[in-house]
Amino acid sequence: MKHQYLHILIFILLYSAASSAQDVSLSNPYNLPLFLNPAYSGSAGNPRLATAYRLQWPGLQHGYSTGIASYDQPLPFLKGGIGIKLMADGSSQELIRKRSIGISYSHSFTLNQNMKIIPGIGLSAVWMAGNLNAFDPPVTYDRDKFIYPDLDMGVIITYNSLEAGFAIDHINTPNTAFTGKNSLQPLMSIHGRYNYKVNEMLYISPSIVAMVQNKFSTYLANFMVKHRWYNLGIAVRSSKENVDAVIGTGGIEFRSLRIFYSYDYTVSKLGNSLTGGAHECSLSYTFN
DSSP states (O other), X not given: OHHHHHHHHHHHHHHHHXXXXXXXXXXXXXXXGGGTOGGGTTTTSSOEEEEEEEEEXXXXXXXXXXXXXXXXXXXXXXXXXXXXXXXXEEETTOSEEEEEEEEEEEEOEEOSSSEEEEEEEEEEEEEEEEOXXXXXXXXXXXXXXXXXXXXXXXXXXXXXXXXXXXXXXXXXXXBOXXXXXXXXXXXXXXXXXXXXXXXXXXXXXXXXXXXXXXXXXXXXXXXXXXXXTEEEEEEEEEOSSOEEEEEEEEEEEETTEEEEEEEEEEOSXXXXXXXXXXXXXXXEEEOO
């Protein structure tokens, strides 16, 4: 009986995460910019391929894993860029699975030699499925798999080495419930980053990302240092109530190749010994 109640509790938690309040939260969102804001489509100036894998809370039996990939390139004749992104997300035992494919487009408006405004728009097709028969006792549901469209928009403002942006996901508030109706509420994010050049070999890049969805909010403050070809950084993820994790990041950049790894150390009441923290690896390549 104890295990039955535990299964029901886990399902409720997974159901809530998948159908209402929380999207995938990357520790290094600027390594996968299309998942942060569609306006980043084509922002590298050349074709760019980026991938990442995130393992969330491996210490728990039903921790989440996420694989994502994106490709984008500029379109000089349209003064913009296009992108495509893929995501596969689910619990370790596939109680809930989520797959998506999306396209995005951005257009750049140059105000002067130092400042640009870049709006962008994206549209995704999302497939969700639940292995709901795995629970004991059985869980009642209206559907065990479905597909829905997901619309997002954003804008970026750049001024020399400073950039700031705003994005809103799930504009169409799709129904993501396995039973009844539960509209996925819009996710609004504000982000900013400053790349400061100390000298030819040393760069400092502080950044911040704030996300609000319904009554849930999260804030990610990151401080990254690049010396020659290697990067080191530290970040803190928190909500209004408490600090969730301290994040350490290391990475290398060799010409057009970027490889990064980060580890989230849980400092909330859950504790790192229970959750196992989170691992995130990313790789990107910009074609010349």
